[in-house]
Amino acid sequence: MSEISDFAKERYAQSAMSGADYTAERVRRTVRWIPKTGKLLEIGVWDGSIVRAYRPAFEGEIYGTDVSLDAMKPALPLLKEAKPCDLNRDELPWPENTFDCVVCCEVIEHIVDTDRLLSELKRVLKPGGVLVLSTPNLASALNRVFVLLGWQPLSTEVSTRRSDYGNPLRKPLTPAGHVRSYTFRALVEQAKDAGFFVERAAGAPVTRGFATKCAEKLFGALSASLASDVMLRCRKPL
Numbered sequence: 001m002s003e004i005s006d007f008a009k010e011r012y013a014q015s016a017m018s019g020a021d022y023t024a025e026r027v028r029r030t031v032r033w034i035p036k037t038g039k040l041l042e043i044g045v046w047d048g049s050i051v052r053a054y055r056p057a058f059e060g061e062i063y064g065t066d067v068s069l070d071a072m073k074p075a076l077p078l079l080k081e082a083k084p085c086d087l088n089r090d091e092l093p094w095p096e097n098t099f100d101c102v103v104c105c106e107v108i109e110h111i112v113d114t115d116r117l118l119s120e121l122k123r124v125l126k127p128g129g130v131l132v133l134s135t136p137n138l139a140s141a142l143n144r145v146f147v148l149l150g151w152q153p154l155s156t157e158v159s160t161r162r163s164d165y166g167n168p169l170r171k172p173l174t175p176a177g178h179v180r181s182y183t184f185r186a187l188v189e190q191a192k193d194a195g196f197f198v199e200r201a202a203g204a205p206v207t208r209g210f211a212t213k214c215a216e217k218l219f220g221a222l223s224a225s226l227a228s229d230v231m232l233r234c235r236k237p238l
Contacts, residue, residue, distance in 0.1 A: 025204035026105060026134060026231065027053040033132050033200065033233045034058060038100030041092075041124060043064070044107040045082065048075025063099070065092065087120075088112050091229060097121045105231075106132040107177045108187075109155070118194035122236055131234040136206065139183040141219035141226040154206060154228065156181050184225035187232060196234035203227020 027050060034040060037060040042051050047063035052075075055062065061080040067073045072082050083093045088111060090101040102121050111117045121131055136155030137143070143153035152158065152166030158176040164170040188198055203220030205213045220227030 006233070021079065024053075026050075026229065029104065029202055029204065029231055030054055030103060031057045031129065032134055033231075034101050034103065035060070035130060036083070039063065039098065040101040040103065041094070041099045042079075043074045043087075043102060043104040043121070045075045045079070045114070049074070050103075051075055051078050062098070063094070087117055092120045092124050094124050096132070097126045097127060098124050098202040100126055101130045103132045105132065106229075107134075108133065109135045109180045109182065112179055113145050114180055114190065115194065118196075120191065122195055125236045127236055127238045129236045131191075131232070131236070133191065133234060134185060134204070134229055134231040135180075135231045136183045136205070137225075137227055138181040139185075139225065140216070140228040142207075142212065142216065142228055149187055153181075182230065184230045185229070187230055191232060191234050196236060198232055198234050201230045204229040204231060 022099060023088060030050075031054045034054065036058065040060055040062050042062060042064045045051060047064045048233070049063065051062055055078055062078060064072060064075060064082045065085040066078045067086050068084050069082065076082055085093055088106070102125055104121060108114050108117060125131060138156065139155055139187045143178050146167060151168070152170075154167070154170070157163060157170050158179050160175055162172045163175045184201070188201065191198055201224040203224045204227065205216035205220065207213055207216060216228045224230055
């Protein structure tokens with residue numbers, strides 16, 4: 001457990017989350033899915049780039065957490081409150097029924113005990129509160145092609161040094177530290193089992209290449225189960 005957490009901290013220290021271009025698509029949908037006001041908790045604030053993108057559309061208070069305060073320094077001016085939390089070890093440092101909305105995008109794949117994470121997200125949400133959840137899709141249309149070719153699927157990692165082993169189309173970037181891989185169906189089933197109502201599902205592209213991004217958008221429009229990045233809008237029961 002400590003090795004995974006230490007790797008996450010080292011990952012922040014080394015570089016930005018490079019090599020992906022899903023942010024704009026995901027942020028646009030996040031803006032549409034979050035409430036306009038209230039208390040919002042951003043899980044995995046990092047440098048605040050995601051919060052900065054939807055801050056103008058959200059009139060309430062934004063709280064944030066990440067593995068360390070150092071990781072969140074650039075985001076602090078955007079936040080009402082920031083608290084460090086290693087989600088592989090700690091409980092979220094807020095009482096139950098605190099937030100109207102929780103945004104947990106591209107985080108769950110870094111967590112060992114994902115059931116515990118979802119339980120914590122539900123605990124801090126108010127009854128009727130909204131959870132926006134996203135993660136890479138192991139069974140995306142692109143990954144199905146890659147597996148047929150015998151290549152390593154996108155967003156899966158076998159090394160702590162390089163991200164491109166097994167797939168000639170990937171660049172040798174520093175791995176992001178993914179320890180879980182989700183299909184669309186697995187994410188929906190686990191969210192429901194955690195006690196959430198799944199209200200909406202959508203997808204977003206993750207690559208930078210024009211052709212592959214167009215293909216990702218097309219498949220994602222056909223079905224969220226084929227998208228490269230899966231997004232869910234969930235709600236805690238009243």
